[in-house]
Amino acid sequence: MERAFTPTLYIRLRKRASVAPGETVTLGRVAQLLADPDMERTLLELPLFKPAELDGNIVLIDMMHIVKTIRSVYPQLKVEYFGEPHVLVDVQTKARPPNRVALAIVWLLLFVGSGLAIMNFHEDVSMLEVHQRLYEMITGRWSEHPYWLQIPYSFGLGAGMVLFFNQLFKKRFNEEPSPLEVEMFSYQESLNHYVITEEYKKMLHSASSEPPAGVPDGNKDGGSGTNGGGSA
Known part of the structure; x- marks a missing residue:
């Protein structure tokens, strides 16, 4: 006797999604x-x-919550999921126009602050004395301002920062992420993990019988963690 065919849905949740205020979130x-x-x-x-x-x-x-909603439409459907057992939905608010005055103030503070940090570093390591000593070793003469060492060094410092961050304005030198992008990615992952943990706590301690976007018993989804999968 032939076995009855059971329809199967394969599903992978996105990490984050965005909707406008009042917009219905669809699968x-x-x-x-x-x-x-x-x-x-x-x-x-x-x-x-x-x-x-x-x-x-x-x-x-x-x-x-997703499986329950799917089963309400297709009771016999088998659900196989891969990846994350949850998704964060950002409800977008109205974007405020950029404040050019605030932008200019922040830019000025960063510019002055970074310049002072570089100057303080060079003062701490006695960079001027080092350049004077190098100039004397190479030429045999002492100079109070060895510009032919200081000027190339200054340009090299700026070029080194550009190469380090792998970007000059909008131009990228290769496809590798910059250290700043890697750090921002790590920060975003930690932020997502924190938000997910807090949202599950709200679901567990919610007084309502059915939270608007989840289940009251937490992360009992049949998965095996962050990169797991499961079926229902």
């Missing part, structure tokens, strides 16, 4: 899907959650 906005074409078209438009003003600007949608 297609927060996940990549692979299923029967007709079924997939329906699932892409499946509403999951509509953020309210009380929900704040960041909402956590849990895989258990």
